[in-house]
Amino acid sequence: xxxxxxxxxxxxxxxxxxxxxxxxxxVQEGAIHGLIGPSGAGKTTIVKxxxxxxxxxxxxxxxFNERMPNLQVLQKIGFMAQxxxxxxxxxxxxxxxxxxxxxxxxKGEMNDRIxxxxxxxxxxxxxxxxxxxxxxxxxxxxxxxxxxxxxxNLLILDEPTVGIDPELKLQIWDELFRLKEEGRTIIITTHVxxxxxxxxxxxxxxxxxxxxxxxxxxxxxxxxxxxFDRVFLLAGRDEK
Amino acid sequence: xxxxxxxRRIIREMVRDKRTLALLFIAPLLILSLMYIIFTTESTxxxxxxxxxxxxxxxxxxxNFSIQEFEKTEGLKDLVIKEDLDGLLxxxxxxxxxxxxxxxxxxxxxxxxxxxxILASSTQQQAMGQMxxxxxxxLNMETVYIFGDEDTEFFDVLSPxxxxxxxxxxxxxxxxxxxxxxxxxxxxxxxxxxxIRRWEILTAYLTGYGIFAVLQTVFVVIYGITVLDxxxxxxxxxxxxxxxLLALVALSLGTLLSAFAESEFQMVQFIPVVxxxxxxxxxxxxxxxxxxxxQVLAKFFPMYYGGDALKEVMYKGNGLxxxxxxxxxxxxxxxxxxxxxxxALKKYRKL
Numbered sequence: 001x002x003x004x005x006x007x008x009x010x011x012x013x014x015x016x017x018x019x020x021x022x023x024x025x026x027v028q029e030g031a032i033h034g035l036i037g038p039s040g041a042g043k044t045t046i047v048k049x050x051x052x053x054x055x056x057x058x059x060x061x062x063x064f065n066e067r068m069p070n071l072q073v074l075q076k077i078g079f080m081a082q083x084x085x086x087x088x089x090x091x092x093x094x095x096x097x098x099x100x101x102x103x104x105x106x107k108g109e110m111n112d113r114i115x116x117x118x119x120x121x122x123x124x125x126x127x128x129x130x131x132x133x134x135x136x137x138x139x140x141x142x143x144x145x146x147x148x149x150x151x152x153n154l155l156i157l158d159e160p161t162v163g164i165d166p167e168l169k170l171q172i173w174d175e176l177f178r179l180k181e182e183g184r185t186i187i188i189t190t191h192v193x194x195x196x197x198x199x200x201x202x203x204x205x206x207x208x209x210x211x212x213x214x215x216x217x218x219x220x221x222x223x224x225x226x227x228f229d230r231v232f233l234l235a236g237r238d239e240k
Numbered sequence: 241x242x243x244x245x246x247x248r249r250i251i252r253e254m255v256r257d258k259r260t261l262a263l264l265f266i267a268p269l270l271i272l273s274l275m276y277i278i279f280t281t282e283s284t285x286x287x288x289x290x291x292x293x294x295x296x297x298x299x300x301x302x303x304n305f306s307i308q309e310f311e312k313t314e315g316l317k318d319l320v321i322k323e324d325l326d327g328l329l330x331x332x333x334x335x336x337x338x339x340x341x342x343x344x345x346x347x348x349x350x351x352x353x354x355x356x357x358i359l360a361s362s363t364q365q366q367a368m369g370q371m372x373x374x375x376x377x378x379l380n381m382e383t384v385y386i387f388g389d390e391d392t393e394f395f396d397v398l399s400p401x402x403x404x405x406x407x408x409x410x411x412x413x414x415x416x417x418x419x420x421x422x423x424x425x426x427x428x429x430x431x432x433x434x435x436i437r438r439w440e441i442l443t444a445y446l447t448g449y450g451i452f453a454v455l456q457t458v459f460v461v462i463y464g465i466t467v468l469d470x471x472x473x474x475x476x477x478x479x480x481x482x483x484x485l486l487a488l489v490a491l492s493l494g495t496l497l498s499a500f501a502e503s504e505f506q507m508v509q510f511i512p513v514v515x516x517x518x519x520x521x522x523x524x525x526x527x528x529x530x531x532x533x534x535q536v537l538a539k540f541f542p543m544y545y546g547g548d549a550l551k552e553v554m555y556k557g558n559g560l561x562x563x564x565x566x567x568x569x570x571x572x573x574x575x576x577x578x579x580x581x582x583x584a585l586k587k588y589r590k591l
Contacts, residue, residue, distance in 0.1 A: 053588065069589055077433065090253060146430075
């Protein structure tokens with residue numbers, strides 16, 4: 001299997017503050033990779049590096065064997081940010097059209113994709129409403145639909161399930177599994193441990209440093225526990 | 241095209257934001273109208289004293305323009321002050337002397353224009369009588385000011401500059417806040433995760449807001465000239481061109497400065513620092529009286545050139561060739577700000 005994402009010895013600083021140091025990361029194509037850590041650990045910075053929105057001070061980031069940032073590769077990446085970056089005055093449909101055109105989707109393909117992703121996130125009925133009339137959950141769902149609109153090979157989701165009801169959360173995970181079946185790669189950040197267990201592989205970060213990496217099963221074996229919260233706590237202690 | 245998609249989105253957002261639209265189109269008209277009302281109510285009655293002039297001139301008395309005859313030939317200035325006249329016209333052969341009280345420059349100005357008009361028409365009538373004389377007789381009129389001098393043209397110069405200033409101010413504010421919203425809401429980040437290029441974003445922003453800036457300019461200029469009777473001696477196309485350039489500078493400056501603001505409130509904080517000084521250096525206040533270093537400083541403000549060009553066209557009636565220097569410098573300002581914008585956007589993605 002090919003590597004979808006490869007990070008080597010990445011160091012990232014904001015001003016004088018080092019937010020990431022020595023980050024190694026390798027995600028196989030067709031895998032769901034979880035980035036786990038408390039808030040402020042550097043998860044968002046890692047996904048921004050993968051999406052080419054940040055560049056590392058040291059080390060490199062490759063996506064589909066191309067050095068990031070790279071505009072051609074961005075065409076294959078779907079990014080869902082932590083905050084709902086939406087235009088209050090526009091409707092859901094207008095959002096999907098706008099971002100679809102930024103990816104240069106053809107008209108027929110665009111309409112098909114919009115129907116598909118809207119249905120996927122249960123927003124078909126609400127597409128003509130302005131976002132200002134959306135609930136928090138609806139906004140999250142629209143953000144996810146936007147990230148999927150151009151049928152990306154790599155999907156980057158920054159805390160996608162925050163503020164979403166359990167049923168929809170389940171639906172989203174079903175869809176992520178389905179995308180995985182199609183051979184797509186998914187990177188997801190979360191601090192909810194039950195989500196971590198659904199990933200194929202996991203990277204735990206804390207204070208900008210790696211604290212553990214492996215499959216959920218491996219990690220549980222290493223730390224001899226069935227409880228993922230405990231894995232995280234034990235890994236954190238090791239680091240100190 | 242990505243650029244057109246972004247332009248369409250900007251226009252759509254703007255059209256749905258009625259308040260901002262009102263700020264862009266109604267607010268300048270409101271302020272201009274207010275200033276018009278305030279500055280024109282003072283010039284109701286004009287009293288002209290005349291000494292030794294012919295009947296033709298005295299017959300021109302009408303409405304709020306009254307003429308009083310005097311027999312004196314000396315101490316005329318004292319007479320003007322004592323009788324509280326706005327001016328006194330004295331004829332000596334073919335020479336006229338107009339003494340302007342000039343306690344209120346606006347009245348003095350309109351009186352001056354009025355007298356000029358009367359004398360011109362009366363000399364024209366005389367010329368009609370002498371058919372073989374092809375040339376119009378030279379009008380000799382000396383103007384004496386009791387207070388101030390002919391440079392006291394404050395209000396006449398005010399309106400053309402104000403039009404330019406409003407365009408500059410509102411375009412700066414709206415484009416700056418618009419781009420700031422894009423930054424703070426995370427949508428700029430989101431856009432940067434798509435293959436859009438930085439120059440495409442900037443082009444779309446300049447065009448999208450530029451369309452509104454042009455509409456606003458046309459709106460304000462036409463309202464000012466037709467409804468408020470603002471002096472326009474030169475070509476309206478030149479006026480529009482100057483204002484569009486000013487808008488472009490304001491647009492690129494607004495989006496640039498939004499990079500240094502964290503919130504809408506911080507954007508508003510730029511107004512006293514960046515916008516208000518533009519008024520002082522726009523030519524509303526004459527530069528001659530300013531210290532030399534201030535005159536040098538003025539040259540770093542876009543409104544210095546915008547104000548000068550507008551004054552040249554609207555008030556003095558000069559053409560493109562007289563203002564091309566100003567226009568080129570405005571273009572240079574816009575070019576510099578746009579380039580800096582491209583660099584400022586690197587913060588969001590290196591490519």
